Amino acid sequence: VAAGMDGGDAVRARQLVFLLPEYLKDASKKMKRGLMFIKLVNPCSGEGAIYLFDVHLQQLFEIKVFKEKHHSWFINQSVESGGLLHFATPMDPLFLLLHYLVKADKEGKFQPLDQVVVDDVFPNCILLLKLPELEKLLHHVTEEKPEIDNKKYYKYSKEKTLKWLEKKVKQTVAALKTNNVNVSARVQSTAFFSGDQVSRDKEEDYIRYAHGLISDYIPKELSDDLSKYLKLPEPPASLPSPLSKKIKLSGEPVEAKEDYTKFNTKDLKTAKKNSKMTAAQKALAKVDKRGMKSIDTFFGAKNKKVGKI
């Protein structure tokens, strides 16, 4: 890149700042071609999203963009407006296959996969059919019938899918714990003394948080079913306040009781804002009323317009 030291007014090509898995660099020694950006469906929203596909390793990566107001990059001797940071992280292709299986299930019959994964808007979806061990993946979410012509016939199974998603939630919960992600919006005074956050956060908080993360990869309907399957209670905001009942029993002074009641009903939003949350969680508290944690909270603004690559 021959950007002149003093060329302060020279217009230059747009630069994208990316974080890629290290092993792609090693893979590049063995091949010259085969890594490409493609547009596929976002399995949650049904809109378009950019993915990176490795033809040789037959691997799918999703592209997420960190985007926050008022940032810019200095890259060597240049300035790049916007301060975007692109992430390419491995993606389980089963989320995408599931999008098509659920859609095809409306017809209610067993079908060969090449009739299921069909998309006029995102024709690159046929690349998904080339993935290795596709059958192994599919048995997590489908019933299948071996049929004539060595072709297998598949049908979406909600029961199996929910079981599979429950496992996904479990392994995400484990990662949330090892990464010390604060999943609780509540902060108790003991937190300041014990310093033991992991024991403070309830298992249920982790499950709800993980459920929210997974829900960014599945249709809304399935997300609701998963919530029931995991026996997640309704988010606290819509619960009758159990705390005020408790207070009645313990015979707290009237003033305090009133305060607590307020806290548990209409002032919950304000109370949440005031408690100790990360910036991402604050943003989320405004957007998401259902208590789930969306992946978007990791990346600032909603990254719908990734299509500039």
Add this chain to the structure above:
Amino acid sequence: MESSDEAAIEKHRVHLRLVTLRDAAPATLHLLPCEVLASQSAPVGRFFTPAIRQSPDGLKVSFRGRSLRGEEVAVPPGLVGYVMENEEKLIGKQDFSGGLENDNQEEEPLPQDRFIGATASFSHFTLWGLEAIPGPDAKVRGALTWPSLAAAIHAQVPED
């Protein structure tokens, strides 16, 4: 296995030139807490870099008269940072009407390959905040924890 379908799909693809991942020279990156509206060459090495000072509370510099504090932030383990640029290779087309953000080109009958390549690499960058180093709650720090969570979300589940 080439078919006319493949050719049509090709238009939706942007190929990453793999050789550029190997050859990318290290770059120096700064993430500023302000939006510079232009994207162009800038004499960073003349005005910005020589003004950076070490201080007990992190790196210190000023930009447009405002005081900035910063620190080095590492790229998460297992990842490499790259600066990438679009290259345009137009096949059978003379004009540049088919801009990269133009979705209409999908209706173009001519095959058009698009390419992107790495121009530089990095393993860390300097994160700057206005008057103070961005704290642990800074969004960019949250985003950097994403790859490890994503790995868990997308890992294959164990068999029963």
